[in-house]
Amino acid sequence: MTIITRDNFETCSNALQATALDATSLAASSLPPDLAFHRSMDQSLAHDLDSLSTRVLELTNRIIRLSNKDNAANFGRLEDEEDVVDEFSRNVVDAMEGMLERTDSALDEFLGRKKAPAIQVPDTLPDSRRKNEPKKRVLPRGRLDPTITHASHLPKPQLKFRYLHPNTDESPYIPAALIAHKWCAKVPLGYIFEDNFSRSEQSIQNEEDGEAEKKKRTLHPYYYELMHPAYPDHIFDPPSNPVRPSSLEGLSKTTSPSRPFTFVANSKDFLSFANTLTSVTELAVDLEHHSYRSYRGFLALMQVSTRQEDFIIDLLVPDIREGLRQRKGKPPAKSEDEKMANDAGEIVARIFADPTVVKVFHGADSDIVWLQQDFNIFVVGLFDTFHASKLLELSKHSLANLLETYCEFVPDKRYQLADWRIRPLPVEMLAYAQSDTHFLLYIYDRLRLALVEKATSQFASDSSPDSMPTATGSGTDPYTFIRSVLARSARTSLRLYEVEAYDALGGSGSGGWDTLARKWNKVALTASGGLDYNSNNGNGITSVSVAVYRAIHRWREDVAREEDESTRYVLPTHHLFLMAERPPSSSSDLVSLFDRAGGGIGAVPPVLRRRTGELVDAVKSAIDSVAVTLKQSTEPEVAETATGGVSADVSSTVPSSRNNEIVSTDIESRLWSIPASSPCSVTSRSILFSSTQAKASAFHQAIAYTAAHSTSTLMPNATDRFRGIAERIHRTLVIAPVVSVPTTIAKVCFTSNTSRPLNVTLHEMGKPTSTPCEPAGQIEIPFVPEHQRQSRSSVHPYAPIEDDTIVVVGQAGARQRKRKRERNKGTISQTRSDSAAVGGDREAEVEAFDYSSVPNLLDGGDKKERTSEENDRKKKKPRQSKVSRPPMQANIRAGPRDQREVKSGNKTHTFK
Incomplete structure (x- = not known):
């Protein structure tokens, strides 16, 4: 067997490929197809x-x-x-x-063609370490106990606080008027010092709005110190091999963490903790905030970690809370515990404002504001690991992702929204609080190393220093990204706590009704979506839903301030929008909106259950105010004619059914206005089809609400009121026939000496007029009841025929037979005459027909007796001779008698 080495690799590769090719060719060419x-x-x-x-x-x-x-x-x-x-x-x-x-x-x-990544992120541990390290903890699933997320049975701890900012006080937050001393100051407290910033600082400043930047420069006591930082040297010297802290295993009730922490819950321990901080140069800090059972919210826990120890400070202890709060005119301590707490609070405030002590936070935007709101403490020398992860372009930027990436620790984020007022705190919640800062300094070291490596590798790959985004302008500085993180962290430290005033008119602000509607995508309830702009005066009129929504939102805001509860605890937001769509008229209607399967009325918030009557009254007042406003805005309007600018009150006039005169009615009883193609160019103001449609809709919505619930003060006698409206609707019924009138002569206008619209008839319309008017269209002919009609002969024997376009529906064959029968009797005569003016056209004059004698379709009266003439016209159908047919059972033998007769009881003894 030949061993393949670097020297014979090419020879073996060629021989292997040749052999494989020969075998393939031989198999393809020599093997038979069958x-x-x-x-x-x-x-x-x-x-x-x-x-x-x-x-x-x-x-x-x-x-x-x-x-x-x-x-x-x-x-x-x-x-x-x-x-x-x-x-x-x-x-x-x-x-x-x-x-x-x-x-x-x-x-x-x-x-050497492929370069190593600039940021070394360990994805897995080496085999040697994997054997010694414990297995990665699996994140527990499932919901927490409701008593941990919302411990409703707990008394409010803020009732024991010695100072709590009034919820009704909307005065602006001015730190210079509140704090007694400015620690580590380069500029005295209350003094605004302006100078020329460096280019990098000026570029950062331009990112902010001019007014907001001016406000920060004026109000923030540490503005100069934050814009002219003096960072310690150790922040730019990360350790080459950071020491990883011990693991945390205290996530069960049976075990305790391998690195114990110190729980600070009294003044003595608080002073000892403060003295420990005086000897360190780096701190990891995190805060736990509670806002569900408080209007403004308050800090409940502070976690601080050094390189050697972890601390958890209970901020619900009145002495510790009062000792941390920095303010002018602070009374002297009355006891030894108060004195120790005040001394410890001053030490902590000084360390947080000392730029030589680095305070490591993650996502410190809210933490900076909470420290100012509760304790008037300001942070100088911040390093926010969130900004570092953004500059490193990590896939995720949460603290949980950093813990999992660098420390292989998966925190239980279910406790992030836990109720931190619980005392004593469960072991699981303490372990979660400790994990927020336990690894943070180690992550701080790893991030600084990654920032330096990124700057070094980027400078090595690109020789042009201008292509490198730096905070100092130097392209060769390996700490340029660390400086960028510090600059962004300084902008975070410049955040100021703002006391938000309630804007009832515009709904602006983070808690305003307009902001909430936009956040929930309720366009119809926003400031612009809930207004109807009248084309005449430009006044915005709110609809009923918007008015109810604003009233409920304002009620919720006032109750939350009064009882020191969050707005969502007083009334959930989704129920707020539900009430705006379905306004409750009584307490039972309001409670029914909270019904749920198996829950009954238990879902009703406790505060709302005690104050349902107040909310219902607020809804009624909002609806009544909208109804009054819309009634005032829909008064009879005056429109101008197209000729001489003479005005006529058309929006409040309708044809009368008795004397053919135009009478005045209320605008809410109008159903149809004068058609757009009427003889006069009068601007119509119909509440159904005109520009006031939105106002009328809101008005009828308010009227429908008051009529349905019988609680409105606008209509004391609703029965008589609606009966009168029904009578006016009956009087305004008209027939609108299509009358073909020549546009050259069918014109109607108002004369200058006319004080009301003229009652123009078809006969008068035939007369030419010299005043130019708009061409006529469909004419409204008033409906005249049957008992008020007069025959044509009684009015005038030569009056023109008024065709009311009444169509008598019948059979076409009967109509032809009628005409044929009358032609035979001689009742219809054909007259022919020559006319030279029209070129010899012949016209047939038909005998005038009296329409008043014909029953009207709208009469609905008793049926008249048929005349003798009509009886004569009715032909009787010839009686057809019936052909006798044998019955169906003619050839069938009848059954036995006992089966053909009706039986009563058991006379035939059929059943034994």
Whole structure:
């Protein structure tokens, strides 16, 4: 067996390829096409073919397994001819392509063509360490106990706080007026110092809005120190081989963590913790905040880790909380515990403001604001690992991803939203809190090494220094990315706590009604989507849903401030939108919105259950205000005519059914307005089809609400009111026939001395007028009841015929027979006359027909008796002679009598 080496590799490769090619050519050219026939005739040939095929398949399977040793499970085994034909592409071609790709990659790396990655992220441990290290912990699944996420039975700890910012106080946050001393200051407290920033700082400043930057420069007490940082040298000197901290195994109740932590819950331990911080230069800090049972929220826990020890500080202890709070006019300590807490609080505040002590946070945007809100503590010298992960372009930027990448620790993120007011804290929650800072300094070292490696490799691959994004302008600086992280962290430290005022009019702000509607994609409830803009005056009128939504949102905000609860605890947001769509009219209606399967009324929030009447009253007031506003805005409007600008009150006039005069009605009773093609160019203001459609819709929605629930003050006597509306609707019923009138003479206009619209008839429309008007279209003819109609002869014998286009529906054959019968009687005469003006056209004059004598379809009266003439016209159908047919059972013999007669009881003794 020849051993393949570097010297004879080419010779062996050529010999192997030549042998394989010769064998393939021989098999393709020498074997007969009817090999199956010869195989069946010669048993020895069949045996030789089977053994040779088995050997070739075994060699092929071995080559596939050897070439894809790490991924052999993805390739099947070739057993017979069908496997070779069907699975050749997947098992052979894909395997060879993968082997050749890995060969090319190995050759490129061996020849120096392939460079190592700039950031070395360990994906797996070496075999030697994997044996000693414990197995990777599997993330537990399932929901936590509801008592851990929302411990509703706990009393509010903020009731024991010595100071709590009033929820109703919306005055701006001015730190210079609150803190008594500025630690590690380069510029005195309250003094605004401006100078020319460096180019890098100026470029960072331009990213912010001008007004926001001016506000920070004016209000932030450490603005100058943060924009002119003085970082220690050790921040740019990461250890080449960082020491990984001990693992955490304290995630069960039966075990304790391998590295114990110190739980600080009294003034003495708090002072000892503060003295420990005076001797360190690096800190890892994290905070736990609670906001569900408080309007503004408060800090409940602080985790701090040094290189040697972990601390968890209980911020719900009144002495510790008051000691951390920095403020002017702080009263002197009354006891030894208070004095120790105040001294410890000053030490912690000074260390957080000291730029020589690096404070390592991850995602410190909220932490910076919470420290200012609760304790007036400001952070200088921040290193945010979130910005470092962004610059390194990692796949994910969460703390859990960093812990899993660098420390192979998977935190249980279910406790991230736990109720941190629980005392004593469970072991699982303490272990989770410790893990947030336990590995953070080690991650800080690894990230700094990666930043230096990235800057070095990027400079080595590109000789042009201008192509390198730096924070200092120097392309050769290996710490340029560390400086970029520090600059971004300084911008994070410049964040200021802002007391948000409630904007009831515009709904702006993070908690405003407009912001909430946009966040939930409720376009109809936003500031722009819930307004109807009138084309006349441009005033915005809110709809009923928007008014109810704003009223409920304002009620929720006021109650949350009053009871010091979060708005979502008072009323969940999804129920807020549900009430806006279905306004409750009573407490029972409101409670029914919270019904759920198996839950009953238990889903109603406790605060809302006690104050349902207040919310229902707020909804009613909002609907009533919208109804009043819309009623005032839909008063009769004045429209101008197309001729002389004379105005006429058309929006409040409808035809009368009794005296053919135009009478005035309320606008909400209008159903149809004057058609657009009416003889006059009058702007229509119909509440159904005009520009006021949205206002009318909102008005009728409010009226429907008040009518359905009988609680509105607008309509004290709803029955009489609706009866009057029904009568006006009946009087406004008109027939709108299509009358073909010449457009040259059918014109109607208003004269200058007219105080009301003219009652124009068809006879008067035939007269020409000299005043130019718009062409006429469909004319509205008032509906006249049957008992008020007059025959044509009683009005005027020569009055023109008014065709009301009443169509009598009947049979076409009967109509033709009627005309033929009347023609025979001589009732219709044909008159012919020559007319020279029209070129000799002949017209047939038909006898005028009195339409008043014809029953109207809208009458609906009693049926009239048929006249003798109509009885004569009715032909009787000839009676057809019936042909006698034998009955069906004529030839069938009748059954026995006892089977043909109706039986009563058992007279025939059929049943025994």
